[in-house]
Amino acid sequence: MSYVVDFKEVSTAGLESSPAAEALAGLRANEARYFMNKYKHEFAVVPAADSPETLEYVSRILKEQRGIAFAAKPLETSRFQVENIQWAYVFYEDGLAxxxxxTVDDPKKRAVGFKLSEGMEIPKELEEKGFKFARQKSKLAGTIRGSFFVIKGEYE
Structure with a gap:
């Protein structure tokens, strides 16, 4: 069952098993606010157990592009298209998103992003790959650290 994320009343619903539930809920709400403000799109999530195709899609890109497989348990996913961009999200128990x-029509605008909930250490899977993280302030999520890499190749 899907859950529309409320960015006005931040809730840990679906994230209760995470030791970083409050921070992860703020991060998830920050994403919901972004999509509402930029695209007028409601950001909805589903339990990871109910979306094996989204998990497989994200996992395949991570593995094939950078040899990354996260040990943390996936809690929730989201997958949708706004305008010409397909989006897929996985929120992990350790606080990682x-x-x-x-982009459907521009292979130069395809990327994987990593966001760390406030207070979260860099996962060893990313630390080993040498990712550098920039800081971003958010009223909903505190300090978010993020990094990314460009996708080369086709994934649909």
Whole structure:
């Protein structure tokens, strides 16, 4: 069952098993606010157990592009298209959010983004790959650290 994320009343619903539930809920709400403000799109998530195709899609891109497989348990996913961009999200129990931004008509604008909830350490899977993280302030999520890489190749 899907859940539309409310960015006005931040809720940990679906994230309760995470030791970073509050921070991850703020990060998820920050994403919901972004999509509402930029695209007028409601950001909805589903339990990871109910979306094996989204998990497989994101996992395949991570593995094939950078040899990354996260040990953390995926809690929720989201997958949708706004305008010419397909989006896929995975929110992990340790506080990590991974998103795939895949433009349908422009192979130069395809990337995987990583966002760390406030207070979260860089996962060893990313630390080993040498990713550098920039900081971003958010009223909903505190300090978010993020990084990304460009996708080369086709993934539909």
């Amino acid at each position: 991974v998103n795939v931004m895949y």
